[in-house]
Amino acid sequence: MAKLKTWVSIPKNSDFSIYNLPFGIFSLKGDRPRAGIAIGEQIVDLSVLANLGLLEVNASYFKNSALNDFISLGKKITNKVRLDVQRLLTIENSPLKIHSAAFIFQKDVKMHLPIHVGDYTDFYSSIEHATNVGKMFRDPENALLPNWRHIPIGYHGRASSIVISGTNIHRPMGQVKTNDMKVPVFKASGNLDFELEMGFIVGKGTNLGERISTKNAAEHIFGLVLFNDWSARDIQKWEYVPLGPFLGKSFASSMSPWIVTLEALAPFKVQGPLQKPEVLSYLQYEGENNYDIKLEVSMSSQSSGDTVISTSNFKFMYWNMMQQLAHHTVNGCNVNVGDVMASGTISGKDESSFGSLLEISWGGKKPFKLKDGSERTFIEDNDTVTMRGFAEKEGKRVGFGEVSGTILPSK
Numbered sequence: 001m002a003k004l005k006t007w008v009s010i011p012k013n014s015d016f017s018i019y020n021l022p023f024g025i026f027s028l029k030g031d032r033p034r035a036g037i038a039i040g041e042q043i044v045d046l047s048v049l050a051n052l053g054l055l056e057v058n059a060s061y062f063k064n065s066a067l068n069d070f071i072s073l074g075k076k077i078t079n080k081v082r083l084d085v086q087r088l089l090t091i092e093n094s095p096l097k098i099h100s101a102a103f104i105f106q107k108d109v110k111m112h113l114p115i116h117v118g119d120y121t122d123f124y125s126s127i128e129h130a131t132n133v134g135k136m137f138r139d140p141e142n143a144l145l146p147n148w149r150h151i152p153i154g155y156h157g158r159a160s161s162i163v164i165s166g167t168n169i170h171r172p173m174g175q176v177k178t179n180d181m182k183v184p185v186f187k188a189s190g191n192l193d194f195e196l197e198m199g200f201i202v203g204k205g206t207n208l209g210e211r212i213s214t215k216n217a218a219e220h221i222f223g224l225v226l227f228n229d230w231s232a233r234d235i236q237k238w239e240y241v242p243l244g245p246f247l248g249k250s251f252a253s254s255m256s257p258w259i260v261t262l263e264a265l266a267p268f269k270v271q272g273p274l275q276k277p278e279v280l281s282y283l284q285y286e287g288e289n290n291y292d293i294k295l296e297v298s299m300s301s302q303s304s305g306d307t308v309i310s311t312s313n314f315k316f317m318y319w320n321m322m323q324q325l326a327h328h329t330v331n332g333c334n335v336n337v338g339d340v341m342a343s344g345t346i347s348g349k350d351e352s353s354f355g356s357l358l359e360i361s362w363g364g365k366k367p368f369k370l371k372d373g374s375e376r377t378f379i380e381d382n383d384t385v386t387m388r389g390f391a392e393k394e395g396k397r398v399g400f401g402e403v404s405g406t407i408l409p410s411k
């Protein structure tokens with residue numbers, strides 16, 4: 001990475017450095033949503049730049065309430081927009097220096113879902129998470145099911161309930177049956193949980209019948225976000241046999257507002273874990289396809305500040321995004337621009353890196369404390385869960401900001 005210097009003032013340790021330049025959708029009060037790029041504490045208004053003739057894309061693409069049409073222009077164009085903005089923010093004689101209307105402070109805007117989500121798939125690709133869940137729900141000796149090392153396991157989730165960071169979520173109601181009950185009851189979930197995940201946004205669609213290879217998969221990935229797949233464990237436990245997750249998951253998933261492009265993350269590629277046994281040929285891949293992204297989960301109650309309860313890393317994933325996309329399309333299933341594919345809970349080996357409360361409290365058996373001294377096993381009403389993530393190398397930081405959500409009482 002060549003060293004870049006911007007004339008915009010950026011706080012130290014900002015996620016939104018000159019190396020990042022993620023895309024998002026924002027609005028000022030009383031104004032319509034439009035597209036921007038984050039830089040430090042500000043946003044570059046892309047429609048203003050396009051109107052000034054500084055970008056090779058018509059301003060109308062940036063005046064939409066979602067990035068889908070812009071992303072559909074293809075990487076050649078979207079990458080050029082990002083690099084053009086980077087150049088405009090670094091050159092000494094930049095025309096932007098006299099156009100203050102091109103800059104808006106993030107604190108003054110409302111962020112929106114950056115894309116219209118067509119379809120949403122959730123994978124289950126962390127071997128540590130799958131092993132922990134298997135130990136608790138099934139057999140401690142044979143925690144992983146026989147298919148796990150052969151297939152990137154996933155399920156089709158619900159796109160309609162994906163919400164932007166900052167959206168409050170009401171505790172879901174549902175059917176629950178514990179082992180000591182003869183019949184199920186209808187109640188508010190008592191085991192409400194989060195799942196620390198990352199999601200990627202499909203940037204190039206396919207036609208029905210087409211397959212994406214692991215080699216070409218990167219062309220189809222626009223960028224990544226932080227993703228909290230809220231989970232009602234008690235509802236999930238009763239309903240998931242035999243077809244998998246349903247209402248225990250579909251009440252809400254939260255997404256961070258800024259899409260960090262795959263290109264911005266390229267310097268942080270690392271080798272993934274060794275896959276044994278060898279996977280089928282359509283799942284084999286070359287090179288580094290994992291990403292070293294540091295992740296953190298914190299929780300706060302109404303009376304406590306943030307308590308960090310987990311520190312994990314996206315690089316732990318057993319199955320990488322290229323394999324997930326190759327697998328998703330191997331049967332000819334088509335994907336569309338704006339589809340979201342989430343990683344599955346990202347846990348590491350260490351207890352401090354577990355990506356869900358199910359694991360942190362080991363099924364509710366091991367309470368932990370928040371800063372105000374109160375104990376938790378699962379999420380209580382008015383608790384807030386916040387996830388943060390960033391990659392950093394040679395002092396260059398590319399981060400995601402945060403995805404946060406507060407749980408309100410049931411409706």
Ligand code: MN
Nearest residue numbers: 122195229344
């Ligand atoms: Mn999940």
